[in-house]
Amino acid sequence: MDSSRKQRILIVDDDSAVQVSLALLLKQSGFEPLCCDGPGQALALLAQQPVDLVLQDMNFSLHTSGEEGLRLLADIKQAQPALPVLLMTAWGSIALAVRGVQAGAANFFTKPWDNTQLAALIHATLETAAPPSASAATLSRQALDAQFDFGGIIGEHPRLLKVLSTIGQVAATRAPVLILGESGCGKELIADAIHRNSPRAARPIVKINMGAITPSLFESEMFGHVRGAFTDAKTDRKGHVASAHEGTLFLDEIGELNRSDQVKLLRVLQDQTYQQVGASRTERADIRVVSATNRELASLVAGGEFREDLFYRLNLITIRLPPLRERRSDIPLLARHIIGEVSASYGLAPASIAPQALEWLSAQPWPGNIRQLKQTLERTLLLVGRTELRQADFIAAEQHEHGGAPGQRLGTDGMTLEQVERHMIAHALEQHQGNISRVAKTLGLSRTALYRRLERHGLGGAPDEADGNGNLGHAATGARMGVR
Numbered sequence: 001m002d003s004s005r006k007q008r009i010l011i012v013d014d015d016s017a018v019q020v021s022l023a024l025l026l027k028q029s030g031f032e033p034l035c036c037d038g039p040g041q042a043l044a045l046l047a048q049q050p051v052d053l054v055l056q057d058m059n060f061s062l063h064t065s066g067e068e069g070l071r072l073l074a075d076i077k078q079a080q081p082a083l084p085v086l087l088m089t090a091w092g093s094i095a096l097a098v099r100g101v102q103a104g105a106a107n108f109f110t111k112p113w114d115n116t117q118l119a120a121l122i123h124a125t126l127e128t129a130a131p132p133s134a135s136a137a138t139l140s141r142q143a144l145d146a147q148f149d150f151g152g153i154i155g156e157h158p159r160l161l162k163v164l165s166t167i168g169q170v171a172a173t174r175a176p177v178l179i180l181g182e183s184g185c186g187k188e189l190i191a192d193a194i195h196r197n198s199p200r201a202a203r204p205i206v207k208i209n210m211g212a213i214t215p216s217l218f219e220s221e222m223f224g225h226v227r228g229a230f231t232d233a234k235t236d237r238k239g240h241v242a243s244a245h246e247g248t249l250f251l252d253e254i255g256e257l258n259r260s261d262q263v264k265l266l267r268v269l270q271d272q273t274y275q276q277v278g279a280s281r282t283e284r285a286d287i288r289v290v291s292a293t294n295r296e297l298a299s300l301v302a303g304g305e306f307r308e309d310l311f312y313r314l315n316l317i318t319i320r321l322p323p324l325r326e327r328r329s330d331i332p333l334l335a336r337h338i339i340g341e342v343s344a345s346y347g348l349a350p351a352s353i354a355p356q357a358l359e360w361l362s363a364q365p366w367p368g369n370i371r372q373l374k375q376t377l378e379r380t381l382l383l384v385g386r387t388e389l390r391q392a393d394f395i396a397a398e399q400h401e402h403g404g405a406p407g408q409r410l411g412t413d414g415m416t417l418e419q420v421e422r423h424m425i426a427h428a429l430e431q432h433q434g435n436i437s438r439v440a441k442t443l444g445l446s447r448t449a450l451y452r453r454l455e456r457h458g459l460g461g462a463p464d465e466a467d468g469n470g471n472l473g474h475a476a477t478g479a480r481m482g483v484r
């Protein structure tokens with residue numbers, strides 16, 4: 001694009017009031033608006049001049065069911081596949097908008113819209129649609145650190161640098177970000193970085209583990225309640241959404257949210273309003289939502305477990321965080337950094353890792369990712385008590401942890417990753433007599449992440465079959481915390 005020209009945005013709507021108000025908003029936001037009434041004019045205009053984004057209505061006559069809008073979208077995508085399109089829908093036709101997003105629209109918004117939100121959506125859509133400039137593609141870690149605060153995130157692997165560049169691009173907007181990646185690979189750290197580099201940094205980031213929130217308490221936890229709303233509501237209580245006002249709401253383990261709570265969440269994300277339990281007044285919340293999951297959310301949508309409309313509300317920007325085994329070149333950097341941190345935290349003399357041990361660490365599978373690497377380093381340092389750690393020290397510490405004799409390592413040849421994971425969990429359960437906390441610690445997983453895996457592999461019982469000490473196979477567990 002000629003860098004001196006303003007970005008041009010085409011509005012396609014047969015309602016002149018919509019055209020006028022959108023054009024005004026676009027002008028105020030520094031864009032050049034172009035207006036037209038329907039598909040024919042829109043396609044002709046697109047063929048004549050360069051346009052950077054289209055805002056498109058779905059209905060162009062009183063009797064259409066949105067099919068005309070879908071056809072126009074298909075025509076635009078065929079003519080200019082890279083041109084981003086935002087669909088405008090009336091309230092109640094979200095299913096249609098979701099079809100549009102599946103057919104290639106960048107996103108949708110409902111009429112009437114909120115000017116600030118819509119301007120942010122337009123900026124985010126344009127930024128992510130822009131082809132990466134030559135410099136962005138090759139940004140070094142040093143160059144990224146000069147522009148942004150990525151403190152605490154160690155690594156230089158190209159795939160991590162790509163993630164950091166994306167954060168840099170979108171942090172300033174209020175676009176919702178979905179972070180996908182295996183357990184322990186740093187999703188929470190990425191969420192923190194998005195918040196820290198955003199204009200909301202001075203306000204709180206409120207973190208909620210959706211997998212651990214009790215369904216019957218969802219509304220009261222999220223939206224708060226007024227005194228007397230239910231038997232135990234002795235006083236008014238502020239919910240997480242209100243606490244995150246003007247800040248960021250981090251919805252961790254979003255794939256674990258049940259369907260009925262998904263609708264309640266959708267409502268607040270759509271219009272940024274909510275009601276406290278037992279209150280009649282509608283409250284407004286200015287929140288930026290970042291969510292994370294180690295499950296493949298799109299397949300949950302396909303399987304009917306996750307609402308499509310909520311999925312599209314959350315994933316305007318999707319960040320895929322690679323597992324540690326796919327960025328092994330970062331392991332030495334991470335290991336050195338972690339060992340420095342751990343020795344300082346225990347007040348020990350600075351420790352180092354022998355080059356051969358670094359190579360050995362770099363070759364391990366790390367199913368629990370960086371969390372597991374951290375725990376391995378910490379355990380070895382404490383058990384060995386030497387200032388230079390060698391490969392033999394790591395092996396000895398691992399055997400000590402598993403109570404095994406030398407040479408008794410897990411035989412995993414010829415197994416799939418899934419099978420190795422099941423094997424490792426079963427082994428750890430046996431070693432620790434089903435003590436969930438110890439098993440989770442050994443494997444470098446959070447307890448919630450471990451419970452999910454137990455369920456998936458059909459090992460042991462569900463969470464509510466664990467006793468208060470976290471041992472499987474007994475009575476009910478103690479209260480599960482929803483917030484970290």
Ligand SMILES: Nc1ncnc2c1ncn2[C@@H]1O[C@H](COP(=O)(O)OP(=O)(O)OP(=O)(O)O)[C@@H](O)[C@H]1O
Pocket residue numbers: 152153154155181182183184185186187188189190252294334370371374445446449
């Ligand atoms: N790039 C990194 N540099 C330094 N430390 C890291 C990095 N990535 C992750 N960690 C550390 O690894 C641990 C796990 O990270 P984090 O909790 O962010 O993972 P997660 O993907 O959110 O896990 P889960 O899905 O289990 O919640 C944390 O102690 C975090 O500080």
